[in-house]
Amino acid sequence: MFYLPFSYDEPLFRPPSEAYSLIFQLTIGCSWNKCAFCEMYTSKNFKVRKEAEVYAEIDQAKDLANDTRKIFLADGNAFVLSSDKLIRILNKLNQSFPRLARISAYASSRDILSKTNEELVQLRNAGLKLLYVGIESGDDELLKMADKGETYNSTEEALLKARNAGIKLSVMILIGLGGKHFSNQHSINSAKLINSIQPEYLSTLVLSLPHGINHFKKRFNGEFVQLSSYELIEELGLFLQELNLVSTVFRSDHASNYLVLKGILDRDNEILVNRINDFLQNPQEDKLRPEWSRGL
Numbered sequence: 001m002f003y004l005p006f007s008y009d010e011p012l013f014r015p016p017s018e019a020y021s022l023i024f025q026l027t028i029g030c031s032w033n034k035c036a037f038c039e040m041y042t043s044k045n046f047k048v049r050k051e052a053e054v055y056a057e058i059d060q061a062k063d064l065a066n067d068t069r070k071i072f073l074a075d076g077n078a079f080v081l082s083s084d085k086l087i088r089i090l091n092k093l094n095q096s097f098p099r100l101a102r103i104s105a106y107a108s109s110r111d112i113l114s115k116t117n118e119e120l121v122q123l124r125n126a127g128l129k130l131l132y133v134g135i136e137s138g139d140d141e142l143l144k145m146a147d148k149g150e151t152y153n154s155t156e157e158a159l160l161k162a163r164n165a166g167i168k169l170s171v172m173i174l175i176g177l178g179g180k181h182f183s184n185q186h187s188i189n190s191a192k193l194i195n196s197i198q199p200e201y202l203s204t205l206v207l208s209l210p211h212g213i214n215h216f217k218k219r220f221n222g223e224f225v226q227l228s229s230y231e232l233i234e235e236l237g238l239f240l241q242e243l244n245l246v247s248t249v250f251r252s253d254h255a256s257n258y259l260v261l262k263g264i265l266d267r268d269n270e271i272l273v274n275r276i277n278d279f280l281q282n283p284q285e286d287k288l289r290p291e292w293s294r295g296l
């Protein structure tokens with residue numbers, strides 16, 4: 001345990017699997033910052049931090065955490081930076097942390113598409129081995145209503161491009177995003193997109209409304225009727241049933257999930273679907289995370 005001699009521009013977010021990673025903020029906020037369901041960076045104006053400031057923090061951290069194995073680049077989409085800038089920073093990290101095994105960052109599809117195939121390979125070779133991408137949905141109608149700024153095609157193209165460059169992918173689907181009206185098409189089209197991409201890691205999060213449903217409805221450009229806990233799990237079940245993956249690590253263990261599931265898909269697909277069906281046939285509040293249960 002050590003204390004870093006610099007502070008972060010809060011709030012700071014990172015994926016659950018980066019809990020033990022050293023984090024450097026290359027950017028502040030999210031360059032898009034418009035998604036109807038996302039409040040992560042609404043308190044921040046997007047900005048790119050000065051390279052000299054980041055280098056100073058790396059220099060401060062390297063003596064304290066010299067055996068660092070994993071580094072996560074924040075904030076919302078540090079991958080928006082130019083390839084030249086990212087490669088300079090990756091090189092600096094590799095020089096400063098000799099045992100470094102992996103560098104990762106959040107990225108949007110447009111950040112990936114703005115880079116050439118060669119640049120993506122260079123970034124991979126410089127240690128950027130994993131990108132986290134919030135796909136949210138594979139349904140174009142829903143992506144538009146949520147103002148994600150991406151489509152099925154842009155997401156598919158970007159993520160296949162990153163995969164072809166050797167970058168691993170950890171992608172997220174947002175259960176409940178379309179409410180009752182769009183639940184079926186959300187599940188089916190999201191599974192279709194995931195099947196096409198074949199990511200190494202897949203997780204589901206559940207739509208959370210920290211500012212209340214009316215706040216969300218003002219931002220969501222469509223009719224929204226919130227799903228109950230039971231319906232959210234039905235939606236998750238349909239999504240899982242439609243998946244056809246070869247070897248993807250699946251998790252629904254983010255704090256927003258009602259039912260925690262873990263497995264390798266396709267290997268464990270039947271087990272997970274059976275768990276969901278068992279719950280749906282015999283729904284009991286005590287099988288759900290109590291803090292999230294909002295009525296079956």
Ligand code: SF4
Nearest residue numbers: 030033034035038076
């Ligand atoms: S979901 Fe991602 S892209 Fe959308 S506003 Fe939030 S951080 Fe930005």
